[in-house]
Structures are given as structure tokens and as C-alpha cells.
Amino acid sequence: MTKQGRSWEQRMGMGGLGGWVRQSGDSLDKDATDRDSRAMVPTPSPTHLVSSTGANGWAWRCGCGWGRALGWGLLLTTGWAAEPAAKHEAVEVKLNVAYADNANPxxxxxxxxxxxxxxxxRLPVVVFIHGGGWQNGNKSAGKSWVQPYAASGHYVGVSVGYRLAGEAPWPAQIHDCKAAVRWLRANAARYGLDADRIGVEGNSAGATLALLLGASQGIAELDGAVGPHAAESSRVAAVVNFFGRINFLAEPVSARAGLTQAAALTGRLKVLFGxxxxxxxxxxxxxxxxxHMGAGAAPVMTAHGTSDELVPYVQALELDAAMKRGGVTHLLIPMTGFGHGFQNAEANRRARQFFDRYLRGVVTEISTEAIVAPAKK
Incomplete structure (x- = not known):
């Protein structure tokens, strides 16, 4: 059979399955291996092509949706430098793929x-889950996080949507995210994924969901029955947590937070939990x-602002203590002087190192030294 006559899975030799980093001026592809000597094949005809080198400054939306509720300006222009032209310049994007076997967007x-x-x-997968205070945001926020992973040629990137609290109360949100992971496993051969190497990252509410994906296997109330692939596992191998809430019954907001912020959060959580x-x-x-942070939980990297008024930094410390008690790997990076909804190139670089270690087996040291916010002018 000719190369042209074979299916993509046959050409790739596939049979089963197994964020968010962008660093100013740095290529995401740091493999020491000389890829010039490796045979490369294209994926199927693209649904939509994007270039990893198409913009010198990207606008980043936290996807947290707190800007409207709390009056915060969360649209950050990062000014990241474009990734240098590389062999993996083009990325195929397949948008709005249904994972629950229904027409809900x-x-x-x-x-x-x-x-x-x-x-x-077969490539490892980095899944992004957006934030939005449980009532806002959508999966389009994940583009700038996962597209660079795919552009490196070492990962498949995925951005997941889920039902918001106004449509469906808890635990619909985690049910949806678990269904999405199960869908990835069920469709592994089709897309050349590695089922044993799925990582997930999220910010704010999305980080809470990411942490639950990493630590709540076998809990029927959280697994749910969304989608047609109940027999597949929703287990993930690594989690990156950017300023996620880890305890809803602890201090809801920082003592520095104003009454408006506290009231907004209380209202959102009331909608979420009914x-x-x-x-x-x-x-x-x-x-x-x-x-849920006991034996069997996935390793976690946390980056959390010490000046976060919405999800107080003490939550990150509580998570760190719980993971140590459970014997689970946790890298805690204090973001000194940062609030909620930050974006930081150095934190992103360490997130990439974290996924490289736990999804690709790259031996690398990951610093947990505090990252200090630049002085205000």
C-alpha cells in the first residue's frame, strides 16, 4: 500500500492513547535531540491552521470573568516575543469537538x-481548563496556553469547555471535565495521543477542576456519567495549578478584600452549589x-500570588500541607506581590519544565524560588 493510500493511523503506527507556557524570547522546543535526522509526517488536512510565529505580542485573557463582577482589569497584554521559526510552525486546530455526545456548545x-x-x-497531552468564577469564561481562553505546546511538536494541546453554574449546578463542572478526559482516551488512536501521559492545567476555577481531576479517581459523585465513554479512565498524570481555590469552607476571601468582592464571591458560590x-x-x-489529596493523586505544581485577595495565599499553603501529609509531590512557587489572575513568563517556564518532567521524562531541575512582582512605577 502506498503512503498516500494508508490511513493516518497506519502511517503514524498508532493504536492507543496516552497550558500555558510561553516564555519571552524562548522557544518551547528545548529538546537536545537533533530532529533534522528524524522522519516527519504531516497530520491530516488541517481544519484550521495557525502559526506559532504569528504575533509579537499576545493579549492574554485570564478567562476568570472577575473583571465585571469585581471591577478588576484582567485583560493583560503580555508583550511576549514570538517563538522563533521552527520545524513545527503550523498547528492544526479542530474547534468545538463534542465530547458528551450531545449538541451543547x-x-x-x-x-x-x-x-x-x-x-x-504518540504524543503526551496538555489540557487547559479555563477560569471564570464558575459563571463566566470559555475554552477560547486556552488557545494561547496550549497552542505553543502543539507548536513545539512534542505535545497535543486541548482546551476544554464545561457547563457554567448558571446552566447546571455542582458537580456538573467536574463531570464535564472528566468526560472530556475520557473522550480523549477513547479517541487516542485517531489523534495519536498517549493515554498514560495526560497533564492538565487551569487558572482560578479551572485550577480547582484540574486539581480534582488529579486526585478524585473512583469517587462516583465526582466521576459522573457524562458522555458515552464511561469505561475509560479520567486519570491524569500531572497538574499545574494557577491560583485555584482548594477549600471552599475556608476563609472565602482575604481580609484585605472589600465587601463588594466578598459579596460577589458569596453570590457566585451560592449559584454553584444551589x-x-x-x-x-x-x-x-x-x-x-x-x-482528596491522598495516595494516588497526581503530582502538582502550584503558582499562587501572596497578595491574592480573591483566593488567599493561605489556600496554597493548606494544599501544600495536605499533599505532604498524603505523600504526594507538590512544588509550591510563591508569587510574591502578585494578586489574582496574574500571568508571568517565569512561572510559565517552570510549568513547561514540570510537564516535560512528568509527561516526557525530561530530567530537569524546577526551581521553587519565589517569583517577585516588579515594582510599581
């Missing part, structure tokens, strides 16, 4: 696939990642 995901693939190699935290304490405990 929230229950879809976007796939970012490298146009050039090493023959026969009642006050006092009325829905059991649901809130179930939704708190800190209560």
Missing part, C-alpha cells in the same frame, strides 16, 4: 495538533481538592 473541546509528527510516536456554603457544606467539602 459548552460540552465541547478544542484540539491543537502539530502538523508535523515523528513517525510512530445554596449557601452553610446549607451545602457537604457539596462544598466534596468540591474542595484539599480533601
Amino acid at each position: 459548552r460540552q465541547t473541546l478544542d484540539l491543537y495538533l502539530p502538523q508535523e509528527r515523528v513517525v510512530g510516536r 445554596g449557601t456554603l452553610e446549607e451545602k457544606a457537604e457539596l462544598a467539602r466534596q468540591a474542595s481538592p484539599v480533601n
Whole structure:
């Protein structure tokens, strides 16, 4: 059979499956291996092509949706330098792929696939889950996080949508995210994914969901029955947590936060849980990642602002203590002087190192030294 006559899976030798980093002036592809000597093959005809070198400064939306609720300006222009031209310049994007076997646009995901693939190699996956205070945001926020991973040629990127609290109360959100991971496993051969190497990252509410993906296997109330692939596992191998809430029953906001912020959060959580935290304490405990960090949880990297008024830094410390008690790997990076919704090139670089270590087996040291916010002018 000719190369042209074979299916993509046959050309790739596939049979099964197995963020968010961008660093100013740095290529995401740091493999020491000389790829010039490796055979490369294209993926199928692109649905939509994007270039990893198409912009010198990207606008980054936290996707947290708190700007409207709390009056915060969360649209940050990072001014990141474009990644230098590389072999993996083009990325195939498949938008709005249904993972729940229905027509709900929230229950879809976007796939970012490298146009050039090493023959026969299944790629690890980095999944991004957006924030938005449980009532805002969408999966388009994940583009700038996962597209660079795909552009490196070493990963497939995925951005997942989920039902917001106004449409469906807890635990619909984690049910959707687990269904998305199960869908990835069920469709591994089709897209050349490695089922044993799925990592997930998120910010704010998305980070809470990412942490639960890493630590709540086998809990029926959290696994749910969304989608047609209940037999597949929703386990993930590594988690990056950017300023996620880990305990809903702890201090809701920092003492420095104003009454408006506290009221906005209280209202959002009431919609999420279908009642006050006092009325829905059991649901809130179930939704708190800190209560699930035992043996078997995936390793986690956390970057959290010490000046975060919305999700106080003490939450990151509580997570760190819980993971140490459970014997689970946790790298805590204090973001000194940062608030909620930050974006930082050095934190992103360490996130990439973290995924490289736990998804690709790259031996690398990851600093946990505090990252200090630049002085205000």
C-alpha cells in the first residue's frame, strides 16, 4: 500500500492513547535531540491552521470573568516575543469537538495538533481548563496556553469547555471535565495521543477542576456519567495549578478584600452549589481538592500570588500541607506581590519544565524560588 493510500493511523503506527507556557524570547522546543535526522509526517488536512510565529505580542485573557463582577482589569497584554521559526510552525486546530455526545456548545473541546509528527510516536497531552468564577469564561481562553505546546511538536494541546453554574449546578463542572478526559482516551488512536501521559492545567476555577481531576479517581459523585465513554479512565498524570481555590469552607476571601468582592464571591458560590456554603457544606467539602489529596493523586505544581485577595495565599499553603501529609509531590512557587489572575513568563517556564518532567521524562531541575512582582512605577 502506498503512503498516500494508508490511513493516518497506519502511517503514524498508532493504536492507543496516552497550558500555558510561553516564555519571552524562548522557544518551547528545548529538546537536545537533533530532529533534522528524524522522519516527519504531516497530520491530516488541517481544519484550521495557525502559526506559532504569528504575533509579537499576545493579549492574554485570564478567562476568570472577575473583571465585571469585581471591577478588576484582567485583560493583560503580555508583550511576549514570538517563538522563533521552527520545524513545527503550523498547528492544526479542530474547534468545538463534542465530547458528551450531545449538541451543547459548552460540552465541547478544542484540539491543537502539530502538523508535523515523528513517525510512530504518540504524543503526551496538555489540557487547559479555563477560569471564570464558575459563571463566566470559555475554552477560547486556552488557545494561547496550549497552542505553543502543539507548536513545539512534542505535545497535543486541548482546551476544554464545561457547563457554567448558571446552566447546571455542582458537580456538573467536574463531570464535564472528566468526560472530556475520557473522550480523549477513547479517541487516542485517531489523534495519536498517549493515554498514560495526560497533564492538565487551569487558572482560578479551572485550577480547582484540574486539581480534582488529579486526585478524585473512583469517587462516583465526582466521576459522573457524562458522555458515552464511561469505561475509560479520567486519570491524569500531572497538574499545574494557577491560583485555584482548594477549600471552599475556608476563609472565602482575604481580609484585605472589600465587601463588594466578598459579596460577589458569596453570590457566585451560592449559584454553584444551589445554596449557601452553610446549607451545602457537604457539596462544598466534596468540591474542595484539599480533601482528596491522598495516595494516588497526581503530582502538582502550584503558582499562587501572596497578595491574592480573591483566593488567599493561605489556600496554597493548606494544599501544600495536605499533599505532604498524603505523600504526594507538590512544588509550591510563591508569587510574591502578585494578586489574582496574574500571568508571568517565569512561572510559565517552570510549568513547561514540570510537564516535560512528568509527561516526557525530561530530567530537569524546577526551581521553587519565589517569583517577585516588579515594582510599581
